[in-house]
Amino acid sequence: MREISGKTRVLGLIGDPVEHTGSPAIHNFLAQKMGDDLVYVPFHVTGDGLEEAVEGAYALDILGLNVTIPHKIEVMQYVTELDDAALEIGAVNTLQMIKGGYKGYNTDFSGFMRELDSVDIQINGKKVIMLGAGGAAKAVMYSLQRLDAEHIYVLNRNIEKARSLFGKLDNVDIMGFDSWRDIPKDKYICIQCTSVGLSPEDDQCVIEDEDFYDLVSEAVDLIYKPKETAFMKKVVSHGGKAYNGLRMLMYQAVSSYEFFTRKEVPEEIIKELYNELDS
Ligand code: NDP
Secondary structure: OOOOOOOOEEEEEEEOOOOOOOHHHHHHHHHHHHOOOEEEEEEEOOHHHHHHHHHHHHHOOOOEEEEOOOOOOHHHHHOOEEOHHHHHHOOOOEEEEEOOEEEEEOHHHHHHHHHHHHOOOOOOOOEEEEEOOOHHHHHHHHHHHHOOOOEEEEEOOOHHHHHHHHOOOOOEEEEOHHHHHHOOOOOEEEEEOOOOOOOOOOOOOOOOOHHHHHHEEEEEEOOOOOOOOHHHHHHHHOOOEEEOOHHHHHHHHHHHHHHHHOOOOOHHHHHHHHHHHHO
């Protein structure tokens, strides 16, 4: 049984809804393995209570918070400092306690970069196809730019929305899903950032056309439920390698935990955590 004492510090998640979050399980696992006297709890915070929640958390000496839907953008107004990457991505999912308030970070991008690294996908100088242009895609695009991707084809249902997000980038082409045949024949790294195929819609795939998958040599689907998505199955059946988004999920939590505690989580604990999440 976990001991809660007068010295136990609190971490948490603010969002709406928060009932189905897996974050407490991950962070409490990390606290236990790291030997930190911390407890992580979800806080249901509705839109009009966000400012008070952040101020109140500081007053309550809450060491750090994750921020989830729908507050990732609005919370940027209420931080004392903002990390450069979070500013550029335009979303914050981690609040680290600093003097006078919290510093806002985005660990979706570091989570994605750490997933790429852990499965040995090299982006530098490579051509990439990105499917989707939602919130997660912004963190993915930031990572691809930082890692010096040569060229990125962004395919999205709402083309105007994709243009408004990524239209100013020199190395990006934007198109609809129907136009994938306009992409020059080659081998690409493909990042699946849409919500199509998320459980329980396990059999759905944003591009059904089998020929598309001849373009894909390596792929990451940000979805991790189901473990093997319809998209991943198609990539593999055309000779490519495919990974789900479980490592990204895990690493974004690990990066948050590292910001909260200002300590690095050792590789062996990360491996244990991955095995736990993958079981
Ligand atoms: P958003 O709602 O911000 O974006 C959803 C994206 O999916 C948009 O590009 C949207 O297109 C597209 N989309 C939705 N439905 C359809 C459809 N029927 N046909 C074509 N395109 C569609 O969600 P997020 O970006 O936050 O999340 C996207 C996925 O990534 C989710 O499945 C989420 O679970 C996963 N994710 C995983 C993470 C991880 O750590 N592994 C982290 C964050 C997200 P349009 O712009 O046209 O609406």
